[in-house]
Amino acid sequence: MADDDDDLLLRSRSDEELGLELEDQLLFDKDRHIMYLEMNYHLLPSPYEGQEIIRLTLAYFTISGLHILNALHLVDREAVINWVLSLQAHPKNEAELNNGQFYGFHGSRSNQFQSLDNGVSVPNNSHLASTYCALAILKTVGYDFSLMDFSSILKSMKNLQQPDGSFMPIHSGAETDLRFVYCAAVISSMLDDWSGMDKEKAKNYILSCQSYDGGFGLLPGQESHGGATYCAVASLRLMGLIEDDLISRYTSSSIIDVPLLLDWCLQRQADDGGFQGRPNKVSDTCYAFWVGGVLRILGANNFIDESTLRKFLLTCQSQYGGFSKFPGQLPDPYHSYYGFTAFSMLQEPGLNSFDVELGISTVTL
Numbered sequence: 059m060a061d062d063d064d065d066l067l068l069r070s071r072s073d074e075e076l077g078l079e080l081e082d083q084l085l086f087d088k089d090r091h092i093m094y095l096e097m098n099y100h101l102l103p104s105p106y107e108g109q110e111i112i113r114l115t116l117a118y119f120t121i122s123g124l125h126i127l128n129a130l131h132l133v134d135r136e137a138v139i140n141w142v143l144s145l146q147a148h149p150k151n152e153a154e155l156n157n158g159q160f161y162g163f164h165g166s167r168s169n170q171f172q173s174l175d176n177g178v179s180v181p182n183n184s185h186l187a188s189t190y191c192a193l194a195i196l197k198t199v200g201y202d203f204s205l206m207d208f209s210s211i212l213k214s215m216k217n218l219q220q221p222d223g224s225f226m227p228i229h230s231g232a233e234t235d236l237r238f239v240y241c242a243a244v245i246s247s248m249l250d251d252w253s254g255m256d257k258e259k260a261k262n263y264i265l266s267c268q269s270y271d272g273g274f275g276l277l278p279g280q281e282s283h284g285g286a287t288y289c290a291v292a293s294l295r296l297m298g299l300i301e302d303d304l305i306s307r308y309t310s311s312s313i314i315d316v317p318l319l320l321d322w323c324l325q326r327q328a329d330d331g332g333f334q335g336r337p338n339k340v341s342d343t344c345y346a347f348w349v350g351g352v353l354r355i356l357g358a359n360n361f362i363d364e365s366t367l368r369k370f371l372l373t374c375q376s377q378y379g380g381f382s383k384f385p386g387q388l389p390d391p392y393h394s395y396y397g398f399t400a401f402s403m404l405q406e407p408g409l410n411s412f413d414v415e416l417g418i419s420t421v422t423l
């Protein structure tokens with residue numbers, strides 16, 4: 059019996075050692091990741107049929123992902139531009155811009171249908187997140203924004219800002235929180251025009267979301283969360299309200315509590331090297347971007363244990379290409395994209411550098 063136990067211990071120890079050895083041998087498999095994205099570019103697997111309504115978002119993960127991997131030549135640039143532009147909502151006339159609706163981009167073709175149902179027109183469904191994804195794709199493929207009149211986006215985006223400074227993503231019946239403040243900020247930044255938002259109100263809303271522990275919740279008073287913290291810090295940076303490399307320039311007059319924020323973010327790197335979105339949660343690939351990105355904006359990425367982060371991420375790398383949420387699962391477009399952004403921030407050779415605030419690779423025209 060004792061021998062059996064010893065055998066079991068020996069076996070489990072050697073399995074563990076073997077696992078560690080394999081982990082050490084794992085490399086970022088760029089070619090396989092490109093194949094995975096190329097497959098998604100041409101045809102997503104059937105389980106994604108139900109996500110047709112956010113097709114622009116899935117396209118953003120795919121096309122921006124190919125750009126991170128330096129493989130944008132696989133994309134038909136003209137076809138992509140024409141498809142994205144075809145999803146823009148246009149007001150019939152100038153007066154419609156004041157009807158309270160948003161004239162941005164629809165998430166997909168089916169989302170664009172303007173059918174009549176018993177004489178009642180189905181309302182315009184264009185959405186702030188789809189609009190961000192549309193502009194991110196257009197910018198990534200090098201589209202010249204001066205060729206298009208985007209003024210209706212900014213004029214109607216004003217309709218979405220709430221009295222407390224937050225944004226609703228669609229003209230009625232939706233949540234309002236930091237995610238859509240970020241979308242409004244990044245849209246304004248990409249179009250280089252801030253006339254679509256009241257910055258002072260948006261700033262005050264963002265500041266009201268910083269929690270007692272230094273992180274940001276999606277709404278004032280909510281628990282701090284990695285995604286919300288990214289939306290807050292990236293928005294403030296895009297709005298020019300905090301400086302780059304804030305850690306080395308920090309003064310107590312800064313509009314946010316930087317030492318507490320830094321502490322909260324650094325504590326999100328878990329013992330296995332990955333980042334968690336909240337305390338007591340397991341590590342998840344995407345928070346290497348949401349929390350790691352905040353640390354980068356703050357100029358604090360030197361405090362990240364990059365070696366263990368890399369090892370954790372490689373345990374989520376799929377044999378089919380792409381990344382999964384947790385180790386050993388199947389990949390998905392969302393976690394794959396944020397895995398690629400994390401490796402870009404870790405300066406993996408052969409990858410494009412990443413513009414953290416904009417959420418896309420650095421575009422040089």
Ligand SMILES: [Zn+2]
Binds near residue numbers: 342343344
């Ligand atoms: Zn995740």
